[in-house]
Amino acid sequence: MNVGPTGGRLENMERLYAVDIDDPTKISSSLVKLLESLGGELVAWRRHGATAGTWHGAQFKAEADMRANDFLVSGLASATPGIPVVSEEDASFAVSRPKRYWLVDPIDGTASWAGGFPGFVTQAALMESDEPVLAAIVAPALGLTFTARRGHGAFLNGAPLAAGSRGASLRLIDNYPTPRGVAAAAMTGLGCTGYVECGSLALKMCRVVDGTADLFIKDVAVMDWDMAAPALVVSEAGGCFLRLDGSPWRFDGPMGKFGGIVVTAEAAVAQRAIHWHAAGARP
Numbered sequence: 269m270n271v272g273p274t275g276g277r278l279e280n281m282e283r284l285y286a287v288d289i290d291d292p293t294k295i296s297s298s299l300v301k302l303l304e305s306l307g308g309e310l311v312a313w314r315r316h317g318a319t320a321g322t323w324h325g326a327q328f329k330a331e332a333d334m335r336a337n338d339f340l341v342s343g344l345a346s347a348t349p350g351i352p353v354v355s356e357e358d359a360s361f362a363v364s365r366p367k368r369y370w371l372v373d374p375i376d377g378t379a380s381w382a383g384g385f386p387g388f389v390t391q392a393a394l395m396e397s398d399e400p401v402l403a404a405i406v407a408p409a410l411g412l413t414f415t416a417r418r419g420h421g422a423f424l425n426g427a428p429l430a431a432g433s434r435g436a437s438l439r440l441i442d443n444y445p446t447p448r449g450v451a452a453a454a455m456t457g458l459g460c461t462g463y464v465e466c467g468s469l470a471l472k473m474c475r476v477v478d479g480t481a482d483l484f485i486k487d488v489a490v491m492d493w494d495m496a497a498p499a500l501v502v503s504e505a506g507g508c509f510l511r512l513d514g515s516p517w518r519f520d521g522p523m524g525k526f527g528g529i530v531v532t533a534e535a536a537v538a539q540r541a542i543h544w545h546a547a548g549a550r551p
Contacts, residue, residue, distance in 0.1 A: 292402055296417060299392060299404045302343040306336060306390050307408030314381060333357055336374035344370050356493045368396050373493045380467030386410050387467030393496035398520045403497035405470050414474045414501045422504035424478055431477040431507040431533035439464055441472045441481035450487040457544055473498035473531045477505040485541055487512060487528035492519050502531060508538040512545050
């Protein structure tokens with residue numbers, strides 16, 4: 269299995285990360301160490317020019333996606349034996365899902381990673397009965413680690429994370445230098461007061477609840493592996509994450525889902541965005 273230029277490190281990680289799979293505290297600690305280790309590898313691979321890849325429609329796929337996948341899947345298999353892993357890079361998943369499994373995206377924001385930008389993450393969520401119960405998201409180029417555990421809160425670099433009230437602020441976040449599509453329409457239609465550029469979908473969701481932005485809206489299909497970890501961070505931080513029709517996101521059925529999403533720090537802002545979109549406000 270190819271794990272990149274530090275091939276000997278994975279063997280040491282396997283011994284280090286073996287944990288009791290029924291102890292969520294130990295699982296969370298091991299997951300963070302694994303993702304931060306992979307984050308360090310991603311930074312190193314990029315520094316050494318290992319960023320080759322190709323565009324598939326609107327998505328950039330790098331050779332490093334599979335290297336990162338091998339690194340992460342092997343580490344999780346060692347740390348939590350018996351818990352299967354479903355990854356963006358594994359096309360063999362079925363619609364029927366295990367009762368308990370890892371749902372991972374080894375590199376979210378691959379184009380940002382390959383392009384030399386900081387807005388990429390590596391992420392994983394432990395799923396139980398079609399819900400994320402434990403999650404970690406590491407943005408290595410920014411020095412940010414978001415974690416969450418169902419019923420126990422969300423954290424940023426170990427400090428409690430709470431969405432809170434934003435007053436009149438309505439900063440929109442999206443992944444282009446200037447707003448496009450539904451984001452451009454929302455800037456005017458919702459009276460946004462500012463704009464933040466950010467690559468990774470998961471990172472955009474987290475930056476809404478950490479106070480960097482106030483609103484993220486997307487009207488394209490997204491995948492469960494993009495959403496699972498940040499969805500838990502948002503909910504445990506007290507933020508709001510809904511589909512654009514106002515219904516809750518469900519982690520069952522097909523991995524890809526249409527209809528769009530809205531993420532806000534405050535529920536009232538989410539409802540305002542949903543009503544605006546339903547009224548026919550389009551780019």
